[in-house]
Amino acid sequence: MTVDLGLSADQESIAELFDGFFAKESPPAVARAAEPLGFDAELWRRVVDLGAPGMGSAESAGGGGATASDLVVVAEAVGRAIAPVPLVEHLAALTLLDDADLVAGEAIAALAVRRAGPDGTWHLVPGGAVADVVVGVDGDELVAVRSAPTMAAPRNHACAPLADRSARDGVRTVLGPAEALAPALDRWKVLTAAAMVGISETALALALEYVRSRHQFGVPIGSFQSVQHGLADLPVLIDGGRLLTHKAAWAIDGRGDGSIDWRLVDIQDGPTLASMAFLFTTEGAATATHRSLHYHGGYGFSEEYDIQLFHRRARGWAYVLSDPTDESLALADRLFGPVED
Amino acid sequence: MDFSLPPDVLRYREQLHGIIRETVTPEVIDRMHTTGTFDAPELNRALGEAGFLERAVPGLGKGDPIELWVLFHELEKAGAPIDGMAIALMIAGVVTAVGTEEQKARILPGIVSGEQLVCMGYSEPDYGSDVASIVTRAVRDGDEWVINGAKMWTTMAHEAHWLILLTRTNTEVPKHKGLTMFILPMDTPGITVDPVHTMGTERTNATYYDDVRVGDEAVLGEVDGGWRTMTVALSFERGVMGGTNAAVPLLRHFHDWASAEGVLDGPVARDALCRAVIDAQVSALLSMRSAWIAASGGQAGLTGSITKVFASESYQRASAEFQKLAGPAGLLQFHEPGAAGDGFVEYDARHTPVVTIYGGTSEINRNNIAERHLGLPKARS
Numbered sequence: 001m002t003v004d005l006g007l008s009a010d011q012e013s014i015a016e017l018f019d020g021f022f023a024k025e026s027p028p029a030v031a032r033a034a035e036p037l038g039f040d041a042e043l044w045r046r047v048v049d050l051g052a053p054g055m056g057s058a059e060s061a062g063g064g065g066a067t068a069s070d071l072v073v074v075a076e077a078v079g080r081a082i083a084p085v086p087l088v089e090h091l092a093a094l095t096l097l098d099d100a101d102l103v104a105g106e107a108i109a110a111l112a113v114r115r116a117g118p119d120g121t122w123h124l125v126p127g128g129a130v131a132d133v134v135v136g137v138d139g140d141e142l143v144a145v146r147s148a149p150t151m152a153a154p155r156n157h158a159c160a161p162l163a164d165r166s167a168r169d170g171v172r173t174v175l176g177p178a179e180a181l182a183p184a185l186d187r188w189k190v191l192t193a194a195a196m197v198g199i200s201e202t203a204l205a206l207a208l209e210y211v212r213s214r215h216q217f218g219v220p221i222g223s224f225q226s227v228q229h230g231l232a233d234l235p236v237l238i239d240g241g242r243l244l245t246h247k248a249a250w251a252i253d254g255r256g257d258g259s260i261d262w263r264l265v266d267i268q269d270g271p272t273l274a275s276m277a278f279l280f281t282t283e284g285a286a287t288a289t290h291r292s293l294h295y296h297g298g299y300g301f302s303e304e305y306d307i308q309l310f311h312r313r314a315r316g317w318a319y320v321l322s323d324p325t326d327e328s329l330a331l332a333d334r335l336f337g338p339v340e341d
Numbered sequence: 342m343d344f345s346l347p348p349d350v351l352r353y354r355e356q357l358h359g360i361i362r363e364t365v366t367p368e369v370i371d372r373m374h375t376t377g378t379f380d381a382p383e384l385n386r387a388l389g390e391a392g393f394l395e396r397a398v399p400g401l402g403k404g405d406p407i408e409l410w411v412l413f414h415e416l417e418k419a420g421a422p423i424d425g426m427a428i429a430l431m432i433a434g435v436v437t438a439v440g441t442e443e444q445k446a447r448i449l450p451g452i453v454s455g456e457q458l459v460c461m462g463y464s465e466p467d468y469g470s471d472v473a474s475i476v477t478r479a480v481r482d483g484d485e486w487v488i489n490g491a492k493m494w495t496t497m498a499h500e501a502h503w504l505i506l507l508t509r510t511n512t513e514v515p516k517h518k519g520l521t522m523f524i525l526p527m528d529t530p531g532i533t534v535d536p537v538h539t540m541g542t543e544r545t546n547a548t549y550y551d552d553v554r555v556g557d558e559a560v561l562g563e564v565d566g567g568w569r570t571m572t573v574a575l576s577f578e579r580g581v582m583g584g585t586n587a588a589v590p591l592l593r594h595f596h597d598w599a600s601a602e603g604v605l606d607g608p609v610a611r612d613a614l615c616r617a618v619i620d621a622q623v624s625a626l627l628s629m630r631s632a633w634i635a636a637s638g639g640q641a642g643l644t645g646s647i648t649k650v651f652a653s654e655s656y657q658r659a660s661a662e663f664q665k666l667a668g669p670a671g672l673l674q675f676h677e678p679g680a681a682g683d684g685f686v687e688y689d690a691r692h693t694p695v696v697t698i699y700g701g702t703s704e705i706n707r708n709n710i711a712e713r714h715l716g717l718p719k720a721r722s
Binding site for chain 2: 002003004005006007069204208211212219220222223224225228229231232233235236239240241243244246247250255256262263264265267268276279280325328329331332335336339
């Protein structure tokens with residue numbers, strides 16, 4: 001055990017495999033064509049061929065036995081390509097489920113990140129429009145419900161496959177008490193954080209490409225200091241977000257000591273770090289996509305250019321959980337203890 | 342990735358915590374704020390006696406970068422006065438990298454024992470960020486060099502034994518190529534030190550050089566090779582040697598005050614404190630990464646710039662937020678009854694403006710990031 005802030009050789013291979021795969025199979029045109037539902041069934045089939053849906057499941061259940069840290073590498077690649085497949089949702093839900101068809105990816109799972117309302121409806125479940133199984137909290141129970149996907153989503157900011165799903169109609173299995181959702185939600189936050197890092201990275205790459213080639217006043221606009229400084233703020237959001245997300249995954253994989261000593265900023269607790277990574281990267285991706293769009297000038301605002309696809313997903317994929325301030329307040333309770341009445 | 346410190350570093354950290362507990366007392370921290378001299382000789386000596394300073398000199402080969410990171414990370418989080426020691430170690434690293442064997446033997450022992458400090462004469466009244474344009478002259482006279490000029494921000498000049506001095510030795514070549522670095526004792530005749538007091542209590546100095554005579558033994562690196570010597574120093578400064586986790590003591594002071602006063606029951610304060618903890622964690626990870634890159638044989642220079650900009654600006658954000666949240670109590674200074682965070686909220690609000698200026702301004706660092714990290718064309722001037 002010693003400090004090693006690089007990817008393992010296995011993870012380098014995973015990154016290479018998935019980045020190569022998505023670069024070929026899911027350029028931005030694929031995400032664009034998948035709108036408004038935000039799902040490409042053919043792409044999902046190819047993701048299944050890669051073995052990605054069951055990667056994080058136990059080998060005894062037919063899965064790949066990958067760690068949360070490995071899955072972070074995959075989720076980052078999903079974000080870089082804004083691939084229109086609910087892989088983050090599926091991998092998070094499979095923290096709690098090991099049905100053979102889900103592990104194989106023949107059926108899709110999604111995680112209800114917010115509890116069901118009094119009428120038993122999970123509202124705006126990410127991936128819910130295309131999922132065969134939704135797992136989440138209904139009352140004081142954690143349940144999995146198998147029912148037909150809606151295959152339609154309300155028109156939404158990110159063109160994400162969101163849907164209202166019933167926690168009661170369908171084949172309903174009680175998995176445990178409500179608290180048992182936590183590990184899956186933590187994993188969803190960490191993988192979404194990784195996707196945000198990926199989105200930020202592509203947003204920066206698109207900006208760099210544009211400001212180098214776009215000329216005004218006879219020079220590339222990337223030679224203007226105001227543009228340079230606006231872009232110079234972004235690498236730290238990517239690098240810092242990646243480190244924090246990997247630290248969260250490392251803790252979730254049980255490799256930290258679980259401490260929450262914020263007074264010395266020595267934090268090794270998985271759920272706490274998952275929340276921190278989620279907050280840092282969602283804000284980072286909002287900033288990175290906005291700066292990138294802005295430096296594209298009017299073209300960035302036009303539908304024809306790709307940056308707007310990333311801009312909308314940076315927000316839509318994250319805010320589906322809650323107002324980030326609510327997440328911050330929940331984090332405050334973890335760090336400093338709850339407010340006493 | 343693995344974020345675990347190896348067992349020997351954990352033992353080192355434990356020993357370091359012991360030294361901090363013994364030497365960085367509230368009285369020592371109070372003295373730093375009263376005198377404006379951000380140095381604790383008792384801490385330096387204790388670290389020297391434990392062999393920690395020698396191990397911490399970059400390139401001396403006795404310690405490793407992760408250990409160096411732990412040293413500065415823990416001292417900063419404790420709010421220890423380390424400015425003097427940090428500069429001394431950095432210059433010890435420069436001497437190790439470019440000094441002669443004679444210079445190493447003469448200069449390093451006093452530094453690694455914690456007895457002698459070093460101050461830096463780079464900036465001048467008219468040249469700060471554009472440091473390559475400095476005009477302090479060193480002119481050859483027989484076997485000697487005669488130095489005349491003035492330097493600004495010579496922090497620790499009133500305590501230091503050594504001075505590292507950037508001079509112009511050649512006016513016939515492009516500005517970067519006519520510079521020479523010297524290292525000389527502060528008691529060399531012809532040096533005058535005038536205090537410069539700052540809004541943030543820290544005392545710094547203006548220093549004046551009037552026919553200061555030194556021999557070739559004072560030339561650090563090559564004659565006309567001063568820019569390279571500068572670059573070596575900056576690569577340490579922007580890496581792991583402090584300046585990246587300074588917000589942590591403020592977090593504790595503000596939290597404890599806000600908690601006792603009920604301010605921490607409000608969502609705005611809770612959100613602000615969470616964001617500041619997250620930023621502090623990210624700063625810690627970024628500086629740890631610089632150390633890890635150095636430990637793996639890479640160049641940490643530019644990741645240092647990235648870290649410095651983020652750490653200093655997030656510290657400023659936190660300080661500004663906390664002062665607002667504290668209201669009038671955030672205006673009261675040390676030892677005033679009712680001062681928020683025992684006066685640290687007010688103090689940090691006065692101190693933080695400097696952190697985006699010294700050690701390379703945010704603007705210079707952003708230029709570097711844009712040109713050297715992002716590969717953008719040289720800025721249009």
